[in-house]
Amino acid sequence: MSIVRFIADLHLGHENMALHRGFSTVEEHDEHIIEQWNSVVSKRDVTYILGDVTMEKKSPYPLLDRLNGVKHVVLGNHDRRQDVPHLLQYVESVAGMIQYKGIMLTHCPIHPMELDYRFNKNIHGHIHEKIVMKMLDGWEEIDERYICVSCERVDYKPKSLEELGIKR
DSSP states (O other): OOOEEEEBOOOBTOHHHHHHTTOSSHHHHHHHHHHHHHHHOOTTOEEEEESOSBSSOSTTGGGGGGSOSEEEEEOOTTSOGGGHHHHTTTSSEEESOEEETTEEEOSSOOOHHHHHHTOSEEEEOSSTTOOOEEEETTEEEEOTTEEEOBGGGTTTSOEETTTTTOOO
Protein backbone atom coordinates (compact mmCIF):
# COMPACT_ATOMS: atom_id res chain seq x y z
CA MET A 1 0.00 0.00 0.00
CA SER A 2 1.32 3.46 -0.86
CA ILE A 3 1.44 6.41 1.50
CA VAL A 4 0.97 10.04 0.43
CA ARG A 5 3.53 12.41 1.94
CA PHE A 6 4.38 16.11 1.93
CA ILE A 7 7.57 18.19 2.15
CA ALA A 8 8.72 21.62 0.94
CA ASP A 9 11.79 23.76 0.41
CA LEU A 10 14.37 21.14 -0.55
CA HIS A 11 16.63 23.86 -2.00
CA LEU A 12 18.84 21.22 -3.62
CA GLY A 13 22.17 22.62 -4.77
CA HIS A 14 21.71 25.84 -2.75
CA GLU A 15 24.96 26.54 -0.93
CA ASN A 16 23.71 29.42 1.25
CA MET A 17 20.68 27.40 2.41
CA ALA A 18 22.94 24.44 3.21
CA LEU A 19 25.13 26.66 5.41
CA HIS A 20 22.06 28.31 7.01
CA ARG A 21 20.73 24.86 7.88
CA GLY A 22 24.01 23.95 9.58
CA PHE A 23 25.66 21.79 6.91
CA SER A 24 29.33 22.17 5.99
CA THR A 25 28.77 21.81 2.25
CA VAL A 26 25.91 21.76 -0.23
CA GLU A 27 26.79 18.14 -1.01
CA GLU A 28 26.38 17.19 2.66
CA HIS A 29 23.02 19.03 2.69
CA ASP A 30 21.73 17.32 -0.44
CA GLU A 31 22.91 13.86 0.70
CA HIS A 32 21.19 14.35 4.07
CA ILE A 33 17.90 15.19 2.35
CA ILE A 34 18.23 12.11 0.11
CA GLU A 35 19.03 9.83 3.07
CA GLN A 36 16.22 11.17 5.24
CA TRP A 37 13.70 11.02 2.38
CA ASN A 38 14.60 7.46 1.44
CA SER A 39 14.46 6.35 5.09
CA VAL A 40 10.67 6.83 5.08
CA VAL A 41 9.50 6.90 1.43
CA SER A 42 9.06 3.62 -0.47
CA LYS A 43 9.12 3.35 -4.25
CA ARG A 44 5.29 3.16 -4.28
CA ASP A 45 4.70 6.19 -2.04
CA VAL A 46 3.55 9.50 -3.49
CA THR A 47 5.23 12.68 -2.29
CA TYR A 48 4.12 16.25 -2.95
CA ILE A 49 7.08 18.65 -2.97
CA LEU A 50 5.55 22.02 -2.11
CA GLY A 51 7.95 24.35 -3.83
CA ASP A 52 11.54 25.49 -3.96
CA VAL A 53 13.03 22.27 -5.30
CA THR A 54 16.19 24.27 -6.02
CA MET A 55 17.25 27.90 -5.95
CA GLU A 56 16.44 29.09 -9.47
CA LYS A 57 18.54 26.50 -11.30
CA LYS A 58 17.94 23.16 -12.96
CA SER A 59 21.36 21.53 -12.54
CA PRO A 60 20.36 19.75 -9.27
CA TYR A 61 17.25 18.13 -10.84
CA PRO A 62 19.01 14.79 -11.50
CA LEU A 63 19.22 14.36 -7.70
CA LEU A 64 15.43 13.89 -7.77
CA ASP A 65 15.98 10.51 -9.43
CA ARG A 66 17.67 9.37 -6.22
CA LEU A 67 14.53 10.09 -4.16
CA ASN A 68 12.17 7.13 -3.71
CA GLY A 69 8.56 7.21 -4.88
CA VAL A 70 6.36 9.18 -7.22
CA LYS A 71 6.96 12.92 -6.98
CA HIS A 72 4.53 15.79 -7.71
CA VAL A 73 5.71 19.40 -7.48
CA VAL A 74 3.81 22.54 -6.54
CA LEU A 75 6.00 25.35 -7.85
CA GLY A 76 7.58 27.75 -5.38
CA ASN A 77 8.90 31.26 -5.72
CA HIS A 78 12.39 29.91 -6.53
CA ASP A 79 11.21 27.37 -9.14
CA ARG A 80 11.51 28.99 -12.55
CA ARG A 81 8.75 28.33 -15.07
CA GLN A 82 11.25 28.09 -17.93
CA ASP A 83 12.74 25.05 -16.12
CA VAL A 84 9.44 23.13 -15.91
CA PRO A 85 10.03 21.04 -19.07
CA HIS A 86 13.37 19.90 -17.61
CA LEU A 87 11.82 19.31 -14.15
CA LEU A 88 9.16 17.09 -15.73
CA GLN A 89 11.91 14.66 -16.73
CA TYR A 90 12.31 13.87 -13.00
CA VAL A 91 8.80 14.23 -11.51
CA GLU A 92 5.31 13.04 -12.40
CA SER A 93 3.62 16.45 -12.48
CA VAL A 94 3.99 20.17 -11.79
CA ALA A 95 1.22 22.54 -10.65
CA GLY A 96 0.64 25.95 -9.10
CA MET A 97 -1.49 24.59 -6.27
CA ILE A 98 -3.35 21.34 -5.67
CA GLN A 99 -6.51 20.47 -3.78
CA TYR A 100 -6.08 17.17 -1.95
CA LYS A 101 -8.89 15.74 0.23
CA GLY A 102 -10.21 19.19 1.16
CA ILE A 103 -6.70 20.46 1.88
CA MET A 104 -4.99 23.08 -0.25
CA LEU A 105 -1.38 22.24 -1.11
CA THR A 106 0.64 25.37 -1.89
CA HIS A 107 4.12 26.77 -1.58
CA CYS A 108 3.16 30.04 0.12
CA PRO A 109 0.43 30.03 2.81
CA ILE A 110 -2.93 30.94 1.29
CA HIS A 111 -5.20 33.78 2.40
CA PRO A 112 -7.12 32.94 5.61
CA MET A 113 -10.43 33.66 3.89
CA GLU A 114 -9.92 30.57 1.70
CA LEU A 115 -9.75 28.49 4.87
CA ASP A 116 -12.94 30.06 6.25
CA TYR A 117 -15.07 28.97 3.30
CA ARG A 118 -13.41 26.56 0.90
CA PHE A 119 -10.76 24.40 2.58
CA ASN A 120 -10.11 23.25 6.12
CA LYS A 121 -6.28 23.12 6.03
CA ASN A 122 -3.35 24.47 4.04
CA ILE A 123 -0.19 22.39 3.82
CA HIS A 124 2.56 24.68 2.59
CA GLY A 125 6.23 25.61 2.72
CA HIS A 126 7.97 28.94 2.05
CA ILE A 127 8.11 30.31 5.61
CA HIS A 128 10.70 27.77 6.87
CA GLU A 129 10.98 28.21 10.67
CA LYS A 130 8.23 30.83 10.99
CA ILE A 131 4.65 30.09 12.11
CA VAL A 132 1.37 31.51 10.77
CA MET A 133 -0.43 33.38 13.55
CA LYS A 134 -3.97 34.73 13.91
CA MET A 135 -5.64 37.27 16.16
CA LEU A 136 -8.35 36.01 18.50
CA ASP A 137 -9.97 38.28 21.07
CA GLY A 138 -7.01 40.65 20.88
CA TRP A 139 -4.46 37.87 21.41
CA GLU A 140 -2.14 36.38 18.87
CA GLU A 141 -2.13 32.58 18.61
CA ILE A 142 -0.95 29.87 16.24
CA ASP A 143 -3.36 29.29 13.36
CA GLU A 144 -3.71 25.49 13.38
CA ARG A 145 -5.21 25.51 9.87
CA TYR A 146 -1.73 26.07 8.41
CA ILE A 147 0.80 23.25 8.38
CA CYS A 148 4.31 24.13 7.24
CA VAL A 149 6.34 21.21 5.87
CA SER A 150 9.58 23.05 5.08
CA CYS A 151 12.48 20.57 5.34
CA GLU A 152 13.80 21.91 8.61
CA ARG A 153 10.32 21.69 10.18
CA VAL A 154 9.84 17.99 9.32
CA ASP A 155 13.37 16.69 10.00
CA TYR A 156 14.01 16.52 6.24
CA LYS A 157 11.53 13.62 5.97
CA PRO A 158 8.30 13.80 3.94
CA LYS A 159 5.33 13.42 6.31
CA SER A 160 1.95 11.71 5.89
CA LEU A 161 -1.36 13.33 6.85
CA GLU A 162 -1.40 11.19 9.98
CA GLU A 163 2.12 12.28 10.94
CA LEU A 164 1.02 15.89 10.45
CA GLY A 165 -1.89 15.34 12.83
CA ILE A 166 -4.59 15.48 10.15
CA LYS A 167 -7.38 12.94 10.58
CA ARG A 168 -9.12 11.71 7.42
